[in-house]
Amino acid sequence: VTRTHPIRTAVIIAVGSELLTPTKIDTNSLFVTERLNVLGISVRAKVVVGDSRDDLQTLLMEALGRVDLVVLTGGLGPTDDDVTRDAVAAALGRTLHEDEALVERMQQRFARRGLEMPAINTRQALVPSGADIIPNANGTAPGLWLEHDHRVIVLLPGPPRELKPMVEGELSERLAARVSGERLSTGVVRVTARTESHAEEAARPLYAHWRDQGWPIEATTLASPGSIDFHVTVRAADEETGARLLDEARGQLRDVFGEDAYSDDGRSLEQVVGSLLGAGGYTVAAAESCTGGLLMSRLTDVAGSSAYVASGIVAYSNEAKTALLGVPPALIAAHGAVSEPVAAAMASGVRAAAGTEVGIGLTGIAGPSGGTPEKPVGTVAIAVDGPWGVEVRTRVFTGDRAMIKFFSTQAALDDLRRALLRHGAR
Amino acid sequence: VTRTHPIRTAVIIAVGSELLTPTKIDTNSLFVTERLNVLGISVRAKVVVGDSRDDLQTLLMEALGRVDLVVLTGGLGPTDDDVTRDAVAAALGRTLHEDEALVERMQQRFARRGLEMPAINTRQALVPSGADIIPNANGTAPGLWLEHDHRVIVLLPGPPRELKPMVEGELSERLAARVSGERLSTGVVRVTARTESHAEEAARPLYAHWRDQGWPIEATTLASPGSIDFHVTVRAADEETGARLLDEARGQLRDVFGEDAYSDDGRSLEQVVGSLLGAGGYTVAAAESCTGGLLMSRLTDVAGSSAYVASGIVAYSNEAKTALLGVPPALIAAHGAVSEPVAAAMASGVRAAAGTEVGIGLTGIAGPSGGTPEKPVGTVAIAVDGPWGVEVRTRVFTGDRAMIKFFSTQAALDDLRRALLRHGAR
Numbered sequence: 001v002t003r004t005h006p007i008r009t010a011v012i013i014a015v016g017s018e019l020l021t022p023t024k025i026d027t028n029s030l031f032v033t034e035r036l037n038v039l040g041i042s043v044r045a046k047v048v049v050g051d052s053r054d055d056l057q058t059l060l061m062e063a064l065g066r067v068d069l070v071v072l073t074g075g076l077g078p079t080d081d082d083v084t085r086d087a088v089a090a091a092l093g094r095t096l097h098e099d100e101a102l103v104e105r106m107q108q109r110f111a112r113r114g115l116e117m118p119a120i121n122t123r124q125a126l127v128p129s130g131a132d133i134i135p136n137a138n139g140t141a142p143g144l145w146l147e148h149d150h151r152v153i154v155l156l157p158g159p160p161r162e163l164k165p166m167v168e169g170e171l172s173e174r175l176a177a178r179v180s181g182e183r184l185s186t187g188v189v190r191v192t193a194r195t196e197s198h199a200e201e202a203a204r205p206l207y208a209h210w211r212d213q214g215w216p217i218e219a220t221t222l223a224s225p226g227s228i229d230f231h232v233t234v235r236a237a238d239e240e241t242g243a244r245l246l247d248e249a250r251g252q253l254r255d256v257f258g259e260d261a262y263s264d265d266g267r268s269l270e271q272v273v274g275s276l277l278g279a280g281g282y283t284v285a286a287a288e289s290c291t292g293g294l295l296m297s298r299l300t301d302v303a304g305s306s307a308y309v310a311s312g313i314v315a316y317s318n319e320a321k322t323a324l325l326g327v328p329p330a331l332i333a334a335h336g337a338v339s340e341p342v343a344a345a346m347a348s349g350v351r352a353a354a355g356t357e358v359g360i361g362l363t364g365i366a367g368p369s370g371g372t373p374e375k376p377v378g379t380v381a382i383a384v385d386g387p388w389g390v391e392v393r394t395r396v397f398t399g400d401r402a403m404i405k406f407f408s409t410q411a412a413l414d415d416l417r418r419a420l421l422r423h424g425a426r
Numbered sequence: 427v428t429r430t431h432p433i434r435t436a437v438i439i440a441v442g443s444e445l446l447t448p449t450k451i452d453t454n455s456l457f458v459t460e461r462l463n464v465l466g467i468s469v470r471a472k473v474v475v476g477d478s479r480d481d482l483q484t485l486l487m488e489a490l491g492r493v494d495l496v497v498l499t500g501g502l503g504p505t506d507d508d509v510t511r512d513a514v515a516a517a518l519g520r521t522l523h524e525d526e527a528l529v530e531r532m533q534q535r536f537a538r539r540g541l542e543m544p545a546i547n548t549r550q551a552l553v554p555s556g557a558d559i560i561p562n563a564n565g566t567a568p569g570l571w572l573e574h575d576h577r578v579i580v581l582l583p584g585p586p587r588e589l590k591p592m593v594e595g596e597l598s599e600r601l602a603a604r605v606s607g608e609r610l611s612t613g614v615v616r617v618t619a620r621t622e623s624h625a626e627e628a629a630r631p632l633y634a635h636w637r638d639q640g641w642p643i644e645a646t647t648l649a650s651p652g653s654i655d656f657h658v659t660v661r662a663a664d665e666e667t668g669a670r671l672l673d674e675a676r677g678q679l680r681d682v683f684g685e686d687a688y689s690d691d692g693r694s695l696e697q698v699v700g701s702l703l704g705a706g707g708y709t710v711a712a713a714e715s716c717t718g719g720l721l722m723s724r725l726t727d728v729a730g731s732s733a734y735v736a737s738g739i740v741a742y743s744n745e746a747k748t749a750l751l752g753v754p755p756a757l758i759a760a761h762g763a764v765s766e767p768v769a770a771a772m773a774s775g776v777r778a779a780a781g782t783e784v785g786i787g788l789t790g791i792a793g794p795s796g797g798t799p800e801k802p803v804g805t806v807a808i809a810v811d812g813p814w815g816v817e818v819r820t821r822v823f824t825g826d827r828a829m830i831k832f833f834s835t836q837a838a839l840d841d842l843r844r845a846l847l848r849h850g851a852r
Contacts, residue, residue: 196505292722294720297719316735
């Protein structure tokens, strides 16, 4: 028995000029990455290259210098612009020969559909010397498995319905026999109401601790509008150990961020809010000015939200705030439409109009015009009115109109979440 | 004047370990590719690499050996795992220095939000020697432009809302000065209410004609939810010739698609509808069930929409349809909440409640549950009620909850657009 080098790292190369246009994207790599991660293989880079022998050869050699496994997808069709087989054979110094069993299998495939095989298809039966064939149940192009200087090179067809069963089946089996036995586990903790740099500073002491563990945990942060996501990854002896270590890491992040950590199981903020509303048996309605319906739309993005959302009112003009929500004109005259008293009156107004237990009032200036020195564009007042009383807060967001709208709904959902956490138990 | 090497080819490198997970994909490269293609620069490869200085340095050097321009996106944040600045400086043998003007601009950004800048953020003011700064209007990380051995290296922040305006603005200008003499001109004609294949068949006779021109026009179609976009591109001797040829092509597409072509100047459907409402001096309100506020949110996405939008009502439950919109319970009992009579009653109800001239009623089943054999998930009834009378129509959309919501709002906006085109002149 020869001792082989365990496979720990991979590069995925997608081949096809159409994947370099502004409208096409390589999604096979997401699926391949998931299956490799399950086996404990981490993906170090992903590359998309056109139908160019030279470019592909260069990139393949470069990848073979850095990782244990290179997975190439696409470029195995029968036409001249399908260059993967040629480029791989040339890069590894192998000759191509026609595999008779493959030719026969292809002819049978065509015959079953009552067709004669075009001569051009015999190109798909060309195999670099030393390669193993990975059968393709759903197409003519077989997969290929090559070993070269303790590295493995795998060629797969591009169509997802051909590639997926090959990866799930024979490729996963072959790779499982060649990995070190360790497993990768990943999780995410989502934090709101912090800037990326503040969140990072708060989490940094954990990083040092995690690095020094027997099975180190790696963390990366990803900032999206209104949310900082901590992605944690651990490579451990087995899945149970990985899951336990991830649980600990998630708990430590929750300890650091307290109530600011709103999700540790992949749920979105609107899903978390929906669960809290459902658990407490509350119903909610929103009265929106500058967000124009986006808050209600996000609340109702959650399947099953009709259990806790009945209605909402978009009151864009001052007249609508009075007519539909009963906001006194004198209150608007005294404080301005964008003010905490008006937000509070909108929240209690929509509670009454919709007959819900909780009401949200949101009024602000989304821009680009309408700002003043005292109330610049981005000023937003948000009120949450519930059986426990009313809470109202003003924030100033920066960004364009769409961003200010989104940030405002994120803040309103977060205010509602915190109110339910503090007062909503019953 | 030094003669500089014209930029013809590019590699795009996206930096970020999260882009190597099974759930995240780099989409910035699609946008960047489109803008580069417009300038006549072709993309030879796209790479995704994790937060690893070594990997990034290797891939950058490899790319610089093959193309004229390398665009790097992401990895410019303030934290330790943001490695792009360091890796690029190391690869090119440049030192990093802190730019005082940048530090000051960042401090002002934080101060406007009432925050103190964390010390960690000064990392974002580190600039490799010889680099030009591309200002970032929407974030703290500036873009960077470097020249090295007749090659150009550009660093851009990862968040699309920061990157896009930088690419459209200063980067496009800088690159335009460095490409070869001919100019690419592009335009887009947007079509609704057609499938991609039908739209393509209708446009095909134009393609042959365009190919045979002295300066051939290339067309690609891009299907997005509820819209087929025809992107037309011409490479001509100068901008005037390009603009004239594009104008002709746009006119020919409008002739083919008639009223189905809703935009030929880059405007979105909600912008086109807003212009029609504004031109006729109409006001509008929407009563929404399954779209939960998304239609009103899209109407108010347009800057200046307060001129024609006053209010809207989300009536999710049957009770809300009756209480807030005056829909008779007997009508709901007789036809069901998702029916043309109820949509029409919602439209006239919201007209009355909001005091507008035009009302939209939208009721449907967004799923995943709630469908029946007669009214499957995706069934949506839309009514437009105006001074000219009421028009109502039922459609069945396929897709997940989010898609059905979006298709429904697209159809409602399109129904409103056609009603205004036919009846709205005054």
